[in-house]
Amino acid sequence: MKDMTDPRSRVTVLAGFSPAATAAAARVLLLADPGLVLLSHDLSAVREGVVRRTVRDSARVVENVETRLVHGCVSCTLREDVLPALVRLARERPGRDLLLALPPAVEPEALAAACNASPAVNESVRFDSYVTVVEAASFLDDLGSRERLPDRGLHSSGNDRRRVADVVSRQVEFADTLLVWDRPGNDAFTNGRVDSLLHRLAPWAAHVRVGSTPSIDVTGLAASLRHSGRHDPGVPGILGRAISGFPIGIHDPEGEYGVNAMLFRSRRPFHPARLHDALAEVAGGALRGRGQAWIASQPDTVIGWESAGGGIVLGGLGRWLASVPAERWPEVHTLRRLAADLDWDPYYGDRATALSFVGLGLDVPALTRRLTSCLLDDAELATGEDGWRALPDPFAGLLAPAAPTPTPAD
Template identity: 25%
Template sequence: MNGQTDQIPVTILSGSLGAGKTTLLNHLLTTAEDRSLAVLVNDMGEVNVDAELIAEGSELDLEDGVAELSNGCICCELQDDLETAVVRLARDRDFDHLIVESSGISEPAPVARLFTTESRVAALYAVDTLVTVLDTPAFLEAFAGEETPERRGTEDGRPLSDLLVEQVEVSNLVLLNKADLCSEGELENVADLVRALQPDAETIRTEFSAVDPDRLLGRGLFDPTLLADLPGWKRALEEGDTHDGETPHNHSESHDSDGEHAHEDEHDEGHEHSHSHDHRHPDEVYGVSSFVFRRRRPFHPERLAAFLETLPSEIVRSKGTAWLTGNEMRVTVAQAGPSIRATAQGPWIASLPAVERDMLRSNRPNLEWHDDHGDRRTELVFIGTDYGETALRDALSKTLVTDEEWEEGLETEGPFPSVQGEEVVLREP
């Protein structure tokens, strides 16, 4: 392959600790006989155990096909080392396909960006497919709504549910590993949830990570232009998009679960009557659905926090931007199973001094702007299965400030962050 102008295809492999990534790598190295593979592995320990296991299992020397990175995560602390390693591999070794296994606490997207945005790496490689290996029983434990599940975390202290969701959301292909430990109904449930998080992801059931190499390698499933648009929550926001006073793009009329038409809260400023019941329902066979809650009225922070604390387990994923009274920050809310976090992304443009505000608006010609509220608005998407959408909408509406509270200029930040970049854990597993 070296000396040729063709880019080397790259499969980026992710999955939680113990999901079966190392087993999969050894399987590929011993069964993909028609391909010459190079493997780049990462481990968080001082000794790269994964590299040792892969080399031992595949009868490869560490200096002949396996390059190891230690003491950090591929996508952050060791970004420079990763770049150096992949460039060196391309120059010094002959192989047809590179497999990069990120650490068990990493998402695949940052690794993929290295191969698509760094010029000297992108000139040598082309990402082929983003693959996530799921520990299917653990996934069920985190999201299936069990009454007393064992909640596990990752080595960096993040809830396991956060990691699992983020890895699945940016995958092209998901292995439902340890399928032999699950019932048929459980496997169908997991497949449904995967499709809700990433509608285009292909799923493959595996035992001991055994899969035909041709189903993983050379698939060409990755599209760099769509990397940011892969998550299901983002698509739900865009596909259910609505502008004030207009119906959603994907529905001539929106309706609630009982078939009644739903409009903006009649107390909203200006009595806006845009169809706020934006939702999309994937094919019924998936058993999942999503809806978008949009308002041009701020939340009461304490009431919103109480709502999130009692969010039903049937909601697998929710994410979006919240407008909070008494807080000039755009606050994003991200929920994955039992974990809920809020982050202050930056001030609303409408809250900035006139000169800065006008400059930013001129640079954003497509920015939706309300005469009274500017860019302040709430957009939250909820994805789940068998939840009561009407009840959730009603409960959310009750967390908005009342007319009296709005007129009085309620000043309360509640438990949400108010400094740019600050993150607050609203609910822990």
């Protein structure tokens, strides 16, 4: 729980891909607490460099201001308007809690990263909970969609090619609290399927459901969402979880309501060409895939893996500790070092693949066989690192780590 003597304003963050559901949740929280202040942004004109900021409480709109940005994008909006507004509101209204409602295309992890990097924000506010509001009626379609944000007019810039399913997945996975906004009359099977998907996408989150009846317990809902102290800034984002020793999913091949999940783990590296040839099949077989991997031709690099909406994104996350000189290990986050120590292999060091997949009727044996077929065989493994680096590599030059070693703050 949070230190109750901390004088900083507490912030509850509302994220979600459905603007209507997120706005409804915000209204309920304002009704429950007349002292609460809501900060929200309209990004419908952000590609032209225009953002509209609104500040209100339960009784009135306090601010409704149009702001022009140097560049129209989500990161610029966070840096130039959202963070300064949070700091200002906290200083103008000491002791009053804040509610921040994010636009649908904004991912809460991006906000958290920007806030963690801002001393002014950390001095002024503390983040109590990240709540993702899920509209039950549209969640299944959004999670299974192959559309990109520009297809729905939600892209923040011309080069914003994120998939709808990517954004929806990340909003759910980063949450410490999931609020399912239901409607009266929704069938039990669909509700069960939504709940099952959410549990497998974010088993670490608390789950709350409202809206299945015509009335809402405003006080009870507010109590379940606010002042929970559920947000832990020390827990990494989804791609950093496995490497820091946190769970990335559950292994449940049987599942329920047609929803199942699997974990794939291996010490052996992937053969780069065989993995490359299998990517489309693997990405298309699950609604969501995530985690870390390593390929033999690039044995120094931790590879982040994300798949959703039929697409897949691989990227360098830094170096494996096995490839980092021991004298540089103190630069690495303590949790990362502890996780490596607990699972150190005499031959591979901390190198390991850990992937989580969630799907509807996911063929777990077939997917396991396909991924296993992409690993080095015994003869390839016996050639050692010199032989591995010489393998034909379709990923050459694409997955290099951004820094010698990841260095998040302790």
